[in-house]
Amino acid sequence: MSLVINGEKRSEHGKNASRRIRKTGRVPAILYGTGAAGASLSLDKKDIFKILKSESGENTIFKIAFEGGEADVMIKALQIDPVSDELLHADLIKIAMDKAIRVSVPLELLGEPIGVKTEGGFVDFMTRSVEIECLPAAIPDVIKIDISGLHLHQSLKIADLTPPEGVKLLGEPNAVVVLVQMPHEEKVEVKVEEEGAAVAVEGAPAAAAEPEVIKKERKKEEAEEK
Secondary structure, eight states: OOOEEEEEEOOOOSHHHHHHHHHTTEEEEEEESSSSSOEEEEEEHHHHHHHHTSTTGGGOOEEEEETTEEEEEEEEEEEEOTTTOOEEEEEEEEOOTTSOEEEEEEEEEESOOHHHHTTOOEEEEOOOEEEEEEOGGGOOSOEEEEOTTOOTTOEEEGGGOOOOTTOEEOSOTTOEEEEEEOOOOOOOOOOEEETTEEEOOTTOOOOOOOOHHHHHHHHHHHHHHO
């Protein structure tokens, strides 16, 4: 059953009007695909949060009912206040259920690779989402990838993935999704006096930097001693 939310048409625009709308617990919104300028609406914040918290998140297709009709829509963009994290504005796009669209979906790794279990490697998850094209009703929440058969130094690329039926992968085919590799060894250089020369020692802890305030105090004491 499709989620249906109610939208109210709004005639006032501008910062002050938007501020008044947000004080009532609603969010100003534009619904595109319903005319050259789009339809100006206001939505209940709780409805937007309900959509975002669902498994499909921003890829959720839902119905919006407003004066003049009902439409299948998706969230196109959200404007968030960078300081308060308050939801300021929402852009929606009308969806034709019989036409393919492009969206980005997350990737999910399944299983523990052989290269981790027995060969001392670790999983480097490099590409966490991929762009796809399909009919709106076929959009998957995630694309799952079985990585249990990967050995050390083996990888999977987008070209290696098998998408769900009716879904076309659009990402760069050679883009690496996941790689099993050896942990990087950190090399710390510490200068050690050896026969008058400075040499580097790998794996030794780095000497703690002397705080500037201590440096100044030490120089002051040395000057007074002189």
